[in-house]
Ligand SMILES: NC(=O)C1=CN([C@@H]2O[C@H](COP(=O)(O)OP(=O)(O)OC[C@H]3O[C@@H](n4cnc5c(N)ncnc54)[C@H](O)[C@@H]3O)[C@@H](O)[C@H]2O)C=CC1
């Protein structure tokens with residue numbers, strides 16, 4: 001099923017779309033556990049699962065298509081395959097799209113990709129809108145895109161970023177997933193601006209349960225997410241207590257999701273970091289809201 005159909009169906013039920021994101025583990029040992037991770041995550045019945053590709057700029061051994069195929073065929077859940085284009089040329093992207101067609105995978109998330117000083121860029125694609133245009137010529141895929149409630153780190157200002165987003169959507173994107181954020185007011189303000197700009201596709205609110213100190217620092221530098229004072233206080237108090245930080249981080253995320261759903265967002269996308277126990281605690285906390 002294509003992603004826009006999932007949004008339409010859930011809207012008729014008066015419910016938000018709930019989705020997860022996972023990444024293909026880099027370490028061989030973790031890759032062997034991926035079946036258990038998938039099984040536990042799929043037991044929580046998300047509406048779709050997105051699988052990253054070269055997350056954070058890595059070009060680690062790419063198992064994205066293989067994992068997406070399992071999600072679809074073994075668990076009956078719709079996968080979205082991330083595709084990043086900065087480090088690939090058209091032939092390489094076409095070959096991945098051919099693998100997707102062969103696997104019956106209909107949904108892709110078209111991304112530019114993170115810069116990585118250790119990996120040279122190729123020059124067929126410079127921005128995600130160019131990848132969107134290319135995918136459109138290669139078959140009948142539903143194409144999703146990324147968006148940035150706190151603006152993309154490289155964008156000079158929020159207006160320029162929204163103009164670029166409009167260009168990307170006009171190229172053929174029919175669903176957006178937001179960068180993770182911790183302050184819902186920032187998301188609501190951004191959502192309103194997208195509608196004023198004439199962007200009318202559903203937007204998933206991206207949330208990440210932060211459960212350890214190193215992860216928080218990485219997310220702030222890699223994603224440009226601002227930590228609200230209320231959250232900083234919690235992180236500071238429990239930075240040296242793993243279990244307490246986990247409880248506090250989960251409570252924050254659940255609270256954030258409850259407010260998003262009460263505000264009628266189109267969907268909530270949980271960056272699970274391949275942690276089914278964390279995803280389960282969140283889903284238990286919102287079981288009757290989705
Ligand atoms: N690997 C993965 O699974 C994920 C990666 N990301 C990363 O987030 C970052 C951004 O990716 P996208 O949103 O796809 O990038 P994008 O190409 O839509 O935007 C990137 C930057 O370029 C600007 N821009 C966009 N189109 C432009 C144009 N035609 N002319 C001039 N400027 C333009 C934007 O304002 C923004 O600052 C990347 O670093 C991406 O890899 C985000 C989520 C998941």
Ligand SMILES: Nc1nc(=O)c2c([nH]1)NC[C@@H]1CN(c3ccc(C(=O)N[C@@H](CCC(=O)O)C(=O)O)cc3)CN21
Nearest residue numbers: 023025026027030052055056057114179180222223271
């Ligand atoms: N700029 C940007 N790039 C991304 O790749 C990205 C975003 N933003 N925002 C949303 C999600 C978050 N993503 C992430 C974030 C962190 C890891 C991470 O910690 N990766 C570990 C791999 C651990 C393992 O292989 O087991 C790493 O060390 O890179 C992965 C995906 C992917 N997405």
